[in-house]
Amino acid sequence: MTDDILQMRGISKVFPGVRALEDVTLSVRRGEIHAICGENGAGKSTLMKVLSGVYPHGSYDGQIFFDGEECRFGGIRDSEHKGIVIIHQELALCPQLSIAENIFLGNERARRGIIDWNRTNYEATNLLRRVGLDESAVTQVSDIGVGKQQLVEIAKALAKEVKLLILDEPTAALNDEDSAHLLDLLRGLRDQGITCVIISHKLNEIVGIADRISIIRDGRMIETLDLATDEVTEDRIISGMVGRDLEHRFPPHEPNIGSEALRIEDWTVHSPVQHERKVVAGANLVLRRGEIVGLAGLMGAGRTELAMSVFGRSYGHNISGRIFKDGREITLRSVRDAIDNGIAYATEDRKRYGLNLIQDIQRNVSAAALDKLASGGWVNDNEEHKVADSFRRSMNIKAPNVSAITGKLSGGNQQKVVLSKWIFTDPDVLILDEPTRGIDVGAKYEIYTIINRLADEGKAVLVISSELPELLGLCDRIYALSAGRITGEVSRADATQERLMQYMTKGTE
Known part of the structure; x- marks a missing residue:
């Protein structure tokens, strides 16, 4: 019998008007790197939020068994107490605090209510050494790059005696060198007996590091592939993710220059x-x-x-x-x-510079060319709505209407909003x-x-x-x-x- 550290059985999760997960079953073996693949909106992150208690027991249907016991997590602290730690794509570090302060934030090393700074910095230094980060524990997090911040997050997880580490798109913002270092670190953690679940769109990395791969599509578990026994290729993973074969990853195009x-x-x-x-x-x-x-x-x-x-x-x-x-x-x-x-420029950082995430699609689409909609110094709201809705349809932005908040869209749909904004300026370049x-x-x-x-x-x-x-x-x-x-x-x-x-x-x- 396989030694599963985690079993999720019949997990279903419904948001108003949307069934995000339907009867999903997932098993993760002790000491493996288990990848979860799927398109944006397939339910990957939702499943991990159910597991980690972000969505507490009672807000979903199904059962979670961890280390042989059924778990009913009411929040993240409950799952962390069991040894489950999730690192989200948007890193949860405080830039103005030191590395050591971040590692033990909420998990302070204290005696009689007073933080023991010598112990804090000493233990942080050992954890940094363990993740291969050559930085002083008192360095401010704002002074290190994103790749090193990822390692601080992992050190923070190790400080909580992690048994199951969940990483959501850990290499999305990293360069090749930092990505390779992070993947090597995950292999090392696996060798130390720590189980990892990794969510990623980078299929070449997934094939290179994972022991098994589970594919989710439209909130349902499609299949789990074992790289030791199955013939696993990027094309096979893509076929499972999108529900069809992509004979060509790029649409055919004959340029007219x-x-x-x-x-x-x-x-x-x-x-x-x-x-x-x-x-x-x-x-x-x-x-x-x-x-x-x-x-x-x-x-x-x-x-x-x-x-x-x-x-x-x-x-x-x-x-x-x-x-x-x-x-x-x-x-x-x-x-x-x-x-x-x-001339138009769509930034590489759509969340920080390309979009106003708390505004709706309509306001984002019109933002760079309000003068085209203005009359007498006022923006014509009806025209703005028509323009935004035409882009929603022509760009296939998956949202019920242009009043949808941009920050709640998937990454692909956010990118379509960015492109819509700049296309509306009618650029030549x-x-x-x-x-x-x-x-x-x-x-x-x-x-x-x-x-x-x-x-x-x-x-x-x-x-x-x-x-x-x-x-x-x-x-x-x-x-x-x-x-x-x-x-x-x-x-x-x-x-x-x-x-x-x-x-x-x-x-x-």
Whole structure:
């Protein structure tokens, strides 16, 4: 008999008007890494919130057995007391507190009501060493990067004597190096007997690290695959996730490339913090109408800095160079100048900079072009509603109406709202920074279809992506950026991952 540390039987969860989970059964073996895959909105995070007590017993149907006992958690403290710890995609750290203070927040090392700081920092240092983080325990969390913050969250879980560690999209915001380190750490925890459940859209990572994979679709458990005995491929996982085979991950597209839309010459940008450091150095690139152009580069190469500095100097110091639109030199001193000249930029961080998450779809769609809806200084609410609803339908935004709060949408639907906002400005040039980050394969296909449609309408599209297969499958031409310099340019026919990587690492040794 298999030694299961966790069994969830017949779990069903209903929200007003939505059945999020229906009769889901999940078993997790002791000491394994168990992956859960599914599209946005499939019910993955809901299932884990049921398990961890975020949704307490009584708010769902079904049974949970952990370590041989039936559990009825009334909240997170109850599940943590049993050794179940969840790390959410949005990290729950206090940036103004030290690493040690964060690790033991709510779990303080105290005597007679007074915190023992020597013990706190000593134990925190040991935990940091255990997760491979070479930082002082008194370092403020705001002074370390996202990758290291993930490790602090894991150290925090270890401080609670975790038996089952749940990680929701742990590598979504990490670069390749930090992702590899985190996955190695999870393997090490498995070897120490700690069971891990990981939710991720990065199928290559899942196949590389998981012992078993459970696939959820539309709130139902589809199947569980064992990598030791089953033939598991990314295509098989995708088929289970979306309910159909994706013969091609990218929609077919025949480009109709026209005249030059945007040309950037000798573009140089200095860091706004270290004024002497060039983050972009002498960049030259050309975008043509009807063309999808990729921009590849490793983390820190200057991709986002280049895009933001072009978009009305929204990043950088001491910017120099020339920008030509339709063959005519233009000066972009502000974001408004860029918009007025037909240039749009969809940020890589949609939650912080791209959307107002507490506002509805209608207000977000109109935000960048209110002047198109204004009359006598007032926004025409009826017209605003019509515009937003037309985008909801044409972009297939899954929401009952445009009054839905944007922050409650899935990642893929939020991204469609961002694209709608910028398409409404009627740009000639669209710069899309990581347009599919954090969204599932089905939603990615829809985003790719929208990008193709924009190119077919004669717009020039620049796509920045950390995923080389995405650039190879989507773009007509690709530039490579390394240490702030354009180091290569390849056509779709000549582009390979190896060739792009050669250009992306040029001059970074």
